[in-house]
Amino acid sequence: MIMHLENKTALITGGTSGIGLATAKLFLQNGANVIIAGQETAKARKELADYDDKNKHFFIYDTAKMKDIEQLGIFVKDTFSKLDIAFLNAGVARFAPLETISESFFNEVMNINFKGAFFTLQNLSKLFSENASVVLTASAGMHKAHWGSSIYSASKAALRSLAISLSNEWVNRGIRVNVVSPGTTDTTLLQKLGLEGEKFQEMKNNLIAQIPMGRLIKPEEIANAVLYLASSGSESQTGTEIIIDGGAFFKV
Numbered sequence: 001m002i003m004h005l006e007n008k009t010a011l012i013t014g015g016t017s018g019i020g021l022a023t024a025k026l027f028l029q030n031g032a033n034v035i036i037a038g039q040e041t042a043k044a045r046k047e048l049a050d051y052d053d054k055n056k057h058f059f060i061y062d063t064a065k066m067k068d069i070e071q072l073g074i075f076v077k078d079t080f081s082k083l084d085i086a087f088l089n090a091g092v093a094r095f096a097p098l099e100t101i102s103e104s105f106f107n108e109v110m111n112i113n114f115k116g117a118f119f120t121l122q123n124l125s126k127l128f129s130e131n132a133s134v135v136l137t138a139s140a141g142m143h144k145a146h147w148g149s150s151i152y153s154a155s156k157a158a159l160r161s162l163a164i165s166l167s168n169e170w171v172n173r174g175i176r177v178n179v180v181s182p183g184t185t186d187t188t189l190l191q192k193l194g195l196e197g198e199k200f201q202e203m204k205n206n207l208i209a210q211i212p213m214g215r216l217i218k219p220e221e222i223a224n225a226v227l228y229l230a231s232s233g234s235e236s237q238t239g240t241e242i243i244i245d246g247g248a249f250f251k252v
């Protein structure tokens, strides 16, 4: 199976930590030229210090801001002129029961998780090469009933739906669009849920208890699936979803 990305150009949004950063490393190891986009690039610059400067580029952007999305499109064009791989992965997780959800909570999650990816893709559309591959990060959780997940899961289900629509819309251009859906993955996203100390450990233990394999997923394990979807190894695959969740999907 061909998973090399030599001479391929790639954009990773949310590439500054967690799953996106693990994917940036894997893409660089496999020969790609990568733009890493996010709001705070210092940690990624440090973690990717060993990789050749000519293969890595950083762009600070807030995916919820249309102006930033436009600027990202210009940066991609100026840096690469043609884009072979787009991994749209920037996202936040917020959980609350429906009765307490304000318009600003709704807008924050939908704007970052769905609207940002939608308009980033619109901006990139004319830059995609023939045989380009788009991968969107949804969530295994969107398939299940979880407390407080109405908006988060809806934002991820919207991405899943977008991949199905675009797989058809872009098939004649040779552009593939697929989804990776992580289960609970050991990244800073969990720390950002606002619990500390014992409460954080308790939450983590509860999450692990829902995973038949008895452990969290590693960001590198999601990155492996993204590499597969991004590469020609998956060239007949479009509109599909890969769920990586340690067996939680079929847990009764």
Ligand SMILES: NC(=O)c1ccc[n+]([C@@H]2O[C@H](COP(=O)([O-])OP(=O)(O)OC[C@H]3O[C@@H](n4cnc5c(N)ncnc54)[C@H](OP(=O)(O)O)[C@@H]3O)[C@@H](O)[C@H]2O)c1
Pocket: 013, 014, 015, 016, 017, 018, 019, 020, 037, 038, 039, 040, 041, 061, 062, 063, 064, 089, 090, 091, 092, 093, 112, 137, 138, 139, 140, 141, 181, 182, 183, 184, 185, 186, 187, 188, 189, 190, 192
């Ligand atoms: N971890 C899990 O259990 C899990 C499960 C299912 C799905 N996911 C999804 O996986 C994706 C990656 O999350 P992760 O687990 O790797 O968590 P993470 O370490 O918190 O990474 C989230 C990434 O999204 C970026 N981001 C957040 N808000 C942004 C904004 N407004 N504009 C631009 N970038 C923004 C962050 O960049 P900055 O920090 O630079 O802003 C960061 O690079 C997300 O879409 C998440 O919903 C995660």
